[in-house]
Amino acid sequence: MLIMMIMFMDLFVTFTFFFLAVCWLGCCPCWIGATDVAEEGNFIWTSDNSTVGFVNWYPGEPSNSNGEDCVAICRNEHWSDYRCNVKFPYICQTPAL
Numbered sequence: 001m002l003i004m005m006i007m008f009m010d011l012f013v014t015f016t017f018f019f020l021a022v023c024w025l026g027c028c029p030c031w032i033g034a035t036d037v038a039e040e041g042n043f044i045w046t047s048d049n050s051t052v053g054f055v056n057w058y059p060g061e062p063s064n065s066n067g068e069d070c071v072a073i074c075r076n077e078h079w080s081d082y083r084c085n086v087k088f089p090y091i092c093q094t095p096a097l
Contacts, residue, residue: 032073055079066083069084072088
């Protein structure tokens with residue numbers, strides 16, 4: 001019984017470390033409302049169809065692999081393109097108070 005508990009704790013610690021490494025050091029993206037679905041490489045804001053001026057791409061992005069046309073921001077503030085049907089949280093712009 002003690003050996004099984006130790007094995008379980010070891011597995012739990014390994015899983016917890018893996019989860020933290022992926023989530024806190026990885027991307028954990030949020031949609032920011034930019035896309036190039038209408039014209040590849042021409043990113044616009046979906047809110048008003050204006051051209052995206054400032055960009056902060058992660059190195060090697062946008063990659064457009066597998067039809068990635070929507071833009072998400074990662075915790076490190078870099079952008080990456082993803083397929084638009086992926087479910088991520090999103091960030092909304094609101095009028096200034």
